Amino acid sequence: MDHENYLKMRNEIAVAGLEQSSSAILVIGPEGHIVLASDGAGVLFGLAREDLVGLEFEHYVMPLFGQSSWSDLLSCDSDSVHDLEIRHSRGDLIPVSANCQRYDARPLSVPSGSESGTEASAPHWIVHLEDARRREHQDEMRAARLAKLSLLNQVSDALHGSNLTLDQILQAVLICMTAGQGLRFNRAFLLLIDQEKQALQGEIAIGPSNADEASRIWMDLAEQPADLLDMMTTYDRSIKQTDIAVNEIVRHMTIPLSDSENLLVQAMAEGRCRRVTPDDDLPGVETIRFWLGCAEFAVAPLVTRQGPLGVILADNAISRAPVTDLELEFLLMFAYQSAAAIEKSRLQHELEQRLGELSKAHQKQKEDQESLMRMERLSVMGETSAIVAHELRNPLVAIGGFARTLMRSLEEGDPNREFARIITEEVGRMEGIIHDLLDFIRPRKQTRKMVRIDQLVAGTIGRFQGEIDEKELVLKYDLQAGDVEISCNPGEIQQVLQNFLINAMQMLSAGGEIIIRTFLLEGGVQIEVLDSGPGFAEDVADKLFSPFFSTKATGSGLGLTISAQIIKAHGGVPGAENRETGGAKFFFILPLPKPGGGS
Amino acid sequence: MAKVLIVDDEPHLRLLYETELRRAGFETMAAGNATQGLEFVETMKPDLVVLDIRMAGMDGIEALQRILERDNTIPVVLNTAFSSYRDNYLTWAADAYVTKSSDVTELVTTVEGLLKDRMATSG
Incomplete structure (x- = not known):
């Protein structure tokens, strides 16, 4: 060319x-x-x-x-x-x-x-x-796109930034679907996978049930701040009253996951947004139209990297406006955001739960450790006090003994006689403490025999009748254990009864009443010492059986501890509570011998 | 007058027991350790021995056995701060067991009771 x-x-x-x-x-x-x-x-x-x-x-x-x-x-x-x-x-x-x-x-x-x-x-x-x-x-199109992008950004901030609960997130998602500032759908329905039922299950919905309600809600919303987060919190208050009808609808929505042909299940599996027009004939579409009462609607999958969560259904049942491409495009983006937020919230919830379990386990371990350390401390303390107690005993015997000798040698009316008496008395108190202490530390020998508990109780308490009369107290018995025998070390059980009784007597002044009660429980017998005294402060209830705890001015605070030790050594349970009628109740439960378990 | 031997390594306690037992009408003698106590049992022939268990050197339990090996008719009262010795079978051979206390009434009445029994059986 x-x-x-x-x-x-x-x-x-x-x-x-x-x-x-x-x-x-x-x-x-x-x-x-x-x-x-x-x-x-x-x-x-x-x-x-x-x-x-x-x-x-x-x-x-x-x-x-x-x-x-x-x-x-x-x-x-x-x-x-x-x-x-x-x-x-x-x-x-x-x-x-x-x-x-x-x-x-x-x-x-x-x-x-x-x-x-x-x-x-x-x-x-x-x-x-x-x-x-x-x-x-x-x-205009660009502006609309921009507005929606900015909205998505807001949604993203709102959903991810703030610490919302799962319910709040679901609600926020639906608000964004329908709000004027949002995707402007008339109604939105959220369906989530129910793992138990293996189905897509309607969870929550938002939207007016008729045109009147629609215009009212939209007017309300128009007056409200454009900020999405504000709107989510504002809307929260009214959702319960206005959205009853749609929530009634959403509850009926159930589609088995096995129905893989179903358009919702498919949309979720494929992770695709889809607009369903009145002409479309798809598997399951008629049921959805029946639920919605609307022929045209949009479906968006809620999918995360971990897998599908559910779907969002949205329609314009009130305005009958068609679903535009732009809306569909944003619906998909929005669905991704929502799914991520839902997933995040669930993971967070799971994490919190695990954290809770972990911290509980940690707490338990700490308590176990503390209790172990406490026992160790007590054991060291026990040994130390035993040594100290022994060393103190002999000097005390000498001091108190000579004070007594001195007291007897002095004339009645001599003030020194009273002083000697005080020395004697105080030394006696110190000796009592040492006795309790040594008793507490000494490991107990188990010499058990079968004893009729009522007889043991009556016999022990009976010895105190003189003292009870002297203090002008009233003693009542209510012994219901009958001929039942238990295997125990009678001396030790007597000591427990004595401790409880002495305790009660010290709480009472003239006219006070003590009731001794026994009765059978399933597999055990309960022995109670009730008094009509002032009772004890509720906050000391769990300390009553701890060593050296005493609400009394005198006493070593070991009596109840020794009692608890004895009861536990018998496989029993000690307890104390205030009576409803006033006064305290100290009790213990001893197990009955198992039938056929020998003598 | 009945003779009571007190064996205790605490001089003040020896003095206290002697004072109170004399006041109760007994003749007393005291030894500061188990070996001396055994000697006195030989030489002074007491009617009753009050024996401390925890002593430096030979302890009261060993002393009890040695006393009983020589004369198992002499009453021995174990007097100690250790109530746990009650559960020790080696102490069962003693005639009585008294927990040390500044109130020596229990010791005195126990001694009185044992000696009364002895007088009665020996005629």
């Missing part, structure tokens, strides 16, 4: 390319006539592009008031854009934005000898026009 032919061909290609462009492009010749026009320009002017060629461009262009004129346009630099109006073939004016590039065209170089070879270049203008209305529409 020779050079000339090649240039011709290239020229034709360039012209065809321009003419067939869907953008509005015009080439204006040196005299202001249109020499070339694109298909897009034809559309803009309402003419076939062929018909535009030869027209005087100026007649079809109206500079806007105060804006650039046609000549400005031609003289300006190629980057600027001007707002103009063009006249459509119908006669109406259409706003456009125009951009103009000057091009100084040279004639094609033809074989030498031709006259045209010396012709000067001719100025041409390439004008790009754009329908401003279309741009506005695109701007």
Whole structure:
């Protein structure tokens, strides 16, 4: 192909390319006539592009008031854009934005000898026009997209940033689905996988049940702050009253996961958003339409990296507006956000639970350790006190003994006699403490025999009758254990009874009442010493049986501890509580011998 | 007058027991350790021995056995701070067991009771 032919061909290609462009492009010749026009320009002017060629461009262009004129346009630099109006073939004016590039065209170089070879270049203008209305529409779309992106951002912040419970997150998701600032669906339904039932189960829904309620809610919401987080908390208060109908609906929604053909199960499995129009016929769609009472709806899967969680169903049952592509697109993005938030909340919940278990285990371990340490301390303390007690005993015997001797040798009425008596008495008290202490430390020998418990109780308490009479106390018996025998060390059980009885007597003044009670329980016998005294403070209840705890001014505080030790050595349980009628109840339960377990 | 031997390594306790037993009408003698006590049992022939268990050197339990090896008719009262010795079978051979106390009444009455029994049986 020779050079000339090649240039011709290239020229034709360039012209065809321009003419067939869907953008509005015009080439204006040196005299202001249109020499070339694109298909897009034809559309803009309402003419076939062929018909535009030869027209005087100026007649079809109206500079806007105060804006650039046609000549400005031609003289300006190629980057600027001007707002103009063009006249459509119908006669109406259409706003456009125009951009103009000057091009100084040279004639094609033809074989030498031709006259045209010396012709000067001719100025041409390439004008790009754009329908401003279309741009506005695109701007709107862009704005809408931007608004929704910003919303998604807010949702993301709200769902991930704040420490919401799972219920709150589910509710927030639905609010975003329906709110004016959100996806603007009329109603939204959330279905989650129920692992137990192996089904998609309706969980929660949001939305008005009729047009009246809708307009009221939307008006309410319009008055509220645009901030999503605020709205979520505000809405929280009203959701219970307004959304009864939809929540009634959502509860009925159950789709077995085994129904893999079902459109919801499928949407979830495929992780795809889907718009269902009234014409679509899909597996399970009729049931969903029946539930919703609406033929068109959108489905979005809730899927995380760990797997599917459920689906969101949304419709415009009130406004009957179709679901747009944009809405669908955002529904999908939103569903991802929601799923991630739900997953996060569940994981967090799980984590909290595990943490709780762990801290409980740790607490238990700590307690065990403390109790062990306490026992060790007690054991060391026991040994130490045994040594100290022994060492103190002999000097005390000497001090107290001679004080007694001294007291007897002094005349009645001599004040020194009283002082000697005080020494004797105090030494006696110290000896009592040492006795208790040594008794407490000494390991007990088990010499058990079968004893009728009522007899043992009556015999032990009977010895104190004299003291009880002296203190003018009332003693009552209520012994119901009958002939029942238990295996025990009678001396030790007697000591427990004595301790309890002495304790009770010390709590009472003249007229006070003590009741001794025995009765059978399943597998055991309970022995109680009740008094009509002041009782004990509730906060000391668990310390009563601890060593060295005493509410009395005198006494070593070992009596009850020794008692508890004895009872436990018998496989029994000691206890103390205040009586409802006032006073204290000290009791212990001893196990009955197992039938056939020997004598 | 009955003679009571007190064996205890605490001088003040010896003095206390002697004082109280004399006041109760007994003749007393005292030894500061078990070896001396055994000697006195030989030489002074007491009617009764009050024996401390925990002593430096030979302890009261060993002394009890040695006394009984020579004369098992002489009453011995074990007098000690250790109530746990009650459970030691080696002490069962003693005629009585008294827990040390500043109130020596129990010791005195025990001694009186044992000696009365002895007088009665020996005629």
